[in-house]
Amino acid sequence: MTTRRQFFGLAGAAAAGAAVSAGAVVALDKDQPKPTVARVIDPYGDHQPGISSPAPKHAELVAFTLRKDADKAALGRLMRLWSSDIVALGSGRPAPGDTAPELAIANVALTTTVGFGPRVFTLTGNKPGGLDDLPVMKHDRLDPAWSGGDLLVMVGPDDAVSVVHAVRRLVADAKSFATPLWRQTGFWNGTGSDGQPVTGRNLFGQVDGTGNPAVGTPEFESTVWSSDGPDWFRGGTTLVVRRIRMNLDTWDELTRSEQERAVGRKLSNGAPLTGAAEHDELDLEAQDSDGRPVIAENAHARLSHPTENDGRRIFRKGLNYVHDSGAARESGLIFLSHQADVAGQFLPLLMRLDAADALNEWTTTIGSAVFALPPGFQAGGWLGEKLLG
Template sequence: MGTPVKPSRRQLFGYAGAAAAGAAVTGAATVALDKQPPPASRLISPYGDRQPGVAASSPRHGELVAFNLKPGTDKAALGRLMRLWSANVVALGNGQPAPGDTAPELATANTALTTTVGFGARVFELAGNKPAAPDDLPVMRHDRLQDEWSGGDLLILVGADDELSVVHAVRRFVADAKPFAVPAWRQTGFWNSTGPDGKPVTGRNLFGQVDGTGNPAVGTPEFDATVWAADGSTTLVVRRIKLNLDTWDERTRSEQERAIGRKLSTGAPLTGTAEHDELDLEARDAEGRPVIAANAHARLSHHSENDGRRIFRKGLNYVHDSGTTRESGLIFLSYQADIAGQFLPLLARLDAADALNEWTTTIGSAVFAIPPGFQPGGWLGQKVLG
């Protein structure tokens, strides 16, 4: 090794001056930061008469796990599991380690973490079928359902801003369920509900489509009538929809927009200029054709074409890699007070004529009752299993 080169006196003074200048800038920045308002809390209270994850925005990261109950798991055992899970919901939702957490450092606050718990038909059988469980959906003509994405006795849906928080939370729920139930399927996905300016936006699926524009606004009477039963429960339909992006990309932009009935750029209807403009289903083009085609998704799913029926739809985009092959799609989540009265007629109408059927295939389907929320001292499913 050569002899180390010592800095000259001039260099030393230069370094010192730069350090002092840096310290001055840092100090000024610190003072400026001290004057800023504290960041808004991203904590969503786990308590409430209704499970809070239902009305929350689609999470940036989400995971769904369906479970099948083990033989011998009875009503009392299931009640014990719900007490364990309820404790996890509270602790993890508050950014604290779950009881018995083996990795407590992974519990992080202010990630907007929510956990939604659902019951399949088996739970209601164990509870004496009171109240009644929602029925499974009939298989649609375009469905190609796979067992690995369908059914289930229990569901947890964990969402958060931070993927690590989701993975950690799911790990805790699965561990606590081990004596009572085993995972039947797991699905992970992502969504972006924030625009470049930091303000909430509707979000887009992998077709590039603004997805969920027609939803009733959270907190309105219309939302409450669409989603909630009188006791604070609701129902959830989970549909795993594979998207054929290769053939979709072969179509022109105008063909894609005609299939949807909305502009890809803004989500506005083809008869409007802004996302939330009302659809003009009577408008005709110069050749006399409906501007929003008879088989356009926006027309067929619109409440005015479905005797006023509405759902509250959310989604998570997904990609599933197998070697060099990638499957892309949408985990479609539909909340409604009554599956048979609201969702099924809409599903049948879309299955029969939706233009998007050319590029979409449903490969997974499951239905769950979402029990009411709980208050301190209570637990999830207490009205069903207590």
């Protein structure tokens, strides 16, 4: 039975379509030589929009544990509620039942991405192939506080207050169905000093994500979106979340050339050590005057390159994080990897990096989780409808 709360939520979701822009709205300020960009990202479409969007300036990921009495019908009710929230909050309107409606603001590029963990498929069947928990790697030191999960929401706008507000609403609406298991917050700067988009840097100072397939290209489509498997999952993708602790103190003890040799790229602009610009191709055959590979055999850029991995690719994003406990501070990277097939694309790459990556000396993975991200939805529909309807 549809409750009054659910009815108004779905009605709001359908009505919001007319108010949501599909792209960027440019507002010209006569006092400024450069335009300012205000964005409302369309929540509707064949895919969840947060997947192909740039890494957000601010983000929070929340994993949930389903209640013991949760079943397929309950999951369907939750997805209807979350879908209405996603549409309302993304357009800057209060979600139905919002207790702090003034915090819902538009033009902050807010996206909310939802994923299903392995337990969902014990209730529903139709699990995508290769969606099992990753095996523990040699260099992993996994903490249950950052691992696993039955459901995931990731909220990512350009405004930190909007993150807190949106997550607050989503957690409140999930209360009857699931409880938070872990929360991870992060940040990213994908804008250069000239206001133009850039790849962004992790806390090692490394330009991080250079080799990604370009959004909208055939290479991106084949890397990210599922085209086979269960019918409900076609147009969806998988997500691996890895929380990687970085030892910044020992990293800072290295010379700049030692840091660059471990990465295989220049820290100044992300160019490969064999090139001049960020997107120059790696020359993996180049040697220095002593006959050594210019890009070392254990350099991260070499080991992760598609030519070293039988052509396998992923679409990666990163979020820097800091976690304070009293006077102590932990710093690191929330590594997000999208691919059509975890077992076929991501796992072989992970195993290769775990075996030999030079960066293993300064990084430790302390959290790991995998999720299936369903396709998007259209006005009047809802996330996961083909699986749960």
